[in-house]
Amino acid sequence: MGIKQPSPAIKPGIMPELPEVEATVEYLRERVEGKTITGASVSWPRTVSPSAPADFQRKILNARIHKLFRRGKYVGMELHGEARLFLFTHLRMSGSLDVVPTSFEVARHDRVCIDLNNGKSIRFNDTRKFGRMRVCVDPQDVVGHLGVEPLGSEFTPAALEELLSTRKGSIKPTLLNQSLIAGIGNIYVDEVLWKTKIHPLTSATSINPREIVALHKAIQATLQEAIEKLGTDFGDGVVDGGMYRPRVYGREGKPCSRCKCPIERIVVGQRGTHICPKCQKSPKKRAAS
Ligand SMILES: [Zn+2]
Structure with missing residues (x-):
């Protein structure tokens, strides 16, 4: 698209809204779509609740990131593994999703690291720990409560x-x-x-x-x-x-x-x-x- 892609580091205390989440989705789409998850680690269990960290890791392991999308203020990933899964991230107040080489040292506030088969790692950094990552089979479980998309055709x-x-x-x-x-x-x-x-x-x-x-x-x-x-x-x-x-x-x-x-x-x-x-x-x- 020719535009400069941002590093999606969100400034603490300012809640990302639709445009900022869309920028994050664009940033991730270029870097992780089509890649396969080779491992995951969770250093703050509540970030992935209600899943237990071990369950979260097991569910997404070996899945391919089929598609990135946005719904409301959620970053969505459709994962194809043994079954189709969805991984939703809500950045809340201080969350950011970065893609770095797997060899990069894990930062202090990296709550979840997802390693990929291209030597890169998705890092969910979240100083204030309000951000959430949820894995589900039915996306309605996470985003079903949301109203109309303001840029969608239904919003007239x-x-x-x-x-x-x-x-x-x-x-x-x-x-x-x-x-x-x-x-x-x-x-x-x-x-x-x-x-x-x-x-x-x-x-x-x-x-x-x-x-x-x-x-x-x-x-x-x-x-x-x-x-x-x-x-x-x-x-x-x-x-x-x-x-x-x-x-x-x-x-x-x-x-x-x-x-x-x-x-x-x-x-x-x-x-x-x-x-x-x-x-x-x-x-x-x-x-x-
Ligand atoms: Zn005026």
């Missing part, structure tokens, strides 16, 4: 309208709910709401048809742009090499690029939230206008 303005019409809460937590739409997190939800001039506390059911169309378009365009840029840029990137520059997220006190009003940080559903107080009318002002 009508689907978004239906989804919002049944929700009691405000728009931001609704868009973050993985069982409704899979893959959007705190960075991109703030970006999308700023783009569409919708305040995050606006009730989901009061979003009008014109706004629904705009919201749908902004969700797809923002995620697509961030995928092309390999994720978000926070100086050196969430994923190394990520070049997406947020318009509001993390820009507290800096001028809104539309109206120059300083970006504010508020808390919505316990999440730090970035808004332009002028462009994004509060629900009260919205009701009065």
Whole structure:
């Protein structure tokens, strides 16, 4: 594809979202697809729970990595061995998947190492230990709870309208709910709401048809742009090499690029939230206008 592939080292404390996970999948696809697993070691058992480490190792041993894919914020691998298996990784707060020569010393926070038949090893490094790797026969066991893929053909303005019409809460937590739409997190939800001039506390059911169309378009365009840029840029990137520059997220006190009003940080559903107080009318002002 001609783009520079990132080393998928995720900065601690910033949760990777759909674009960052997609960048990780691309990185792995080039390096491990078609390779066979020759061994695995687990140094933090909880990372692979509910499997016991020995079970985890036995299940994936000698399987061929048939296909890499993403579902929501999960990195998926379809494995072909005696049976078809799936290996799902959720990076959570600090996880990263790297491919290094097998001879490389195991790093302190490498929780799982998966050796391949090409002299390379997949290392799941996770400082804060919230990340998970799960092996399953039926992918529904791990990703069955997830809602629609926002870049998939099923995600239409009508689907978004239906989804919002049944929700009691405000728009931001609704868009973050993985069982409704899979893959959007705190960075991109703030970006999308700023783009569409919708305040995050606006009730989901009061979003009008014109706004629904705009919201749908902004969700797809923002995620697509961030995928092309390999994720978000926070100086050196969430994923190394990520070049997406947020318009509001993390820009507290800096001028809104539309109206120059300083970006504010508020808390919505316990999440730090970035808004332009002028462009994004509060629900009260919205009701009065
Ligand atoms: Zn503004």
